[in-house]
Amino acid sequence: MTSPALQIALAHHRAWTGKDVDAAMGYLADDVVCDAPAGRLVGVPAYREFLTPFAERFLIRAELIAAFGDDTTAMLMYDAETIPAKSAPAAECMTVRAGKIVYNRFVFDRTPFEEFRRRRAQGTS
Template sequence: MTQNAAVQIATAYFEAWTSKNVDKAAEFLTEDVVITAPNGTFKGHDGFHAFMDGFVKMLTGVSDFTIFGDDTIAVAWYDTHLQPVPSLVAGERVTVTDGKISRIDITFDQMPLAQAFGGAAPAHDARDATS
């Protein structure tokens, strides 16, 4: 079975960030990428790094990764494992334009993070987690 373009690009992007290679993950993004998540909207490569750099410091693994889509949209569902919380289920809708990711819409339950950080779910870089 062949994968559609958005699925291939999104899978490569996920493989990069889940291996904590944020710079490699950014190579799959347009310069004006927009990322929406429960903790904010992040724009461009600077916004991507603001969102992702601190997050991958907390990352201990990803499991149960599932992805499907067509040539322009991919949807991924996975279980993220972080230092402050053992399991955080997330879903992402990834939009691909001209061979690069132009938009990522992320959803995840903020409650485990809110509880881990004392009541309010912070931006990913609010705590300096070490690898």
């Protein structure tokens, strides 16, 4: 039996990786906090603004590598295939309360994206 936090985290992950950002937002608390490489995001509107372009325009697929959780915390690790990067490893550590994600520490390797930008700037996409 998977943990309550893991069930929520996996449902959120399936929604946004399936390009259903509206469904993904339904798993977030109104005052969700997300610490990501670009900085801290607070609230569903900021989270949506951060996630939507990636999920809808750049993500091709995501392969789940590992998922663990308990009553309040879930950890997902996956590899995202995107338009700019064939392999973009990422991990999310989420805190869940009352069936909603209240905190997400979202980390990913920015190197593949920086390489894409560098090649593009040089005209060698």
